[in-house]
Amino acid sequence: MEKLSEQQALALLRRHAPSEASYDLLLRHVQTVKEVAVRIARQCPGVDVDFVRSAALLHDIGRFRYPPGKGSIRHGIEGGKMLRKEGLPAHARVCETHIGVGISREDIEKQGLPLPKEDFLPQTKEEVIISYADNLVAYDVEKDIDYVIDRFRKELGEEYVRRVKDQHRLVRGWMDVR
Numbered sequence: 002m003e004k005l006s007e008q009q010a011l012a013l014l015r016r017h018a019p020s021e022a023s024y025d026l027l028l029r030h031v032q033t034v035k036e037v038a039v040r041i042a043r044q045c046p047g048v049d050v051d052f053v054r055s056a057a058l059l060h061d062i063g064r065f066r067y068p069p070g071k072g073s074i075r076h077g078i079e080g081g082k083m084l085r086k087e088g089l090p091a092h093a094r095v096c097e098t099h100i101g102v103g104i105s106r107e108d109i110e111k112q113g114l115p116l117p118k119e120d121f122l123p124q125t126k127e128e129v130i131i132s133y134a135d136n137l138v139a140y141d142v143e144k145d146i147d148y149v150i151d152r153f154r155k156e157l158g159e160e161y162v163r164r165v166k167d168q169h170r171l172v173r174g175w176m177d178v179r
C-alpha cells in the first residue's frame with residue numbers, strides 16, 4: 002500500500018478543500034475517525050497502522066464535492082476518483098468502500114442508487130477498520146456500538162443492523178487475537 006505521512010495527507014485534504022471553513026469542518030470529523038481507527042488498528046495483528054492513519058484522514062475527501070444531502074452517497078466514489086488522480090489507489094479504495102458497511106452491487110440495483118453497478122465493499126482489514134471507525138463516530142464524537150446499531154435500525158432497517166453487527170464481530174475478532 003502506498004505510503005503517505007499524516008502531514009502529506011492533511012496537505013492533500015487542504016489542497017482539495019473549497020474553503021478554509023469547509024476544511025476545518027471536515028478536519029474535526031476525520032481527526033476523530035483517525036483516532037478511533039488507529040486505536041483499533043494497533044490492536045489488530047497484521048494491520049498497516051500508518052496506512053490506516055493517512056487513509057482515515059482522507060476517507061471523506063469526496064465530501065468537498067458531495068456534502069451531506071442530496072447525492073451525498075456519491076461522496077465515496079468521488080473521493081476515490083480524486084485520490085486515484087493523485088496516484089493513491091489504495092487510499093481511493095477506502096473512500097469508495099467506507100460508506101455504512103459498504104455498498105453491494107445488489108444494494109445499488111435494488112435501491113436504484115446513483116452509483117455504478119459494482120460492489121463497493123471493504124475487503125482489506127484496513128478498509129474494514131476505517132468503515133467501522135467511521136460508523137462509531139458521529140461528526141466528532143465517538144459513540145459505542147449500541148448507538149450505531151440503534152442508528153442503523155432507525156435509518157436503514159434490520160438487514161443493515163445485521164450487517165453492522167457482523168462488521169463489529171469481525172473487527173472485535175481481530176482485536177481478540179492477542
Ligand SMILES: [Fe+2]
Pocket residue numbers: 030034060061135
Ligand atoms: Fe466519515
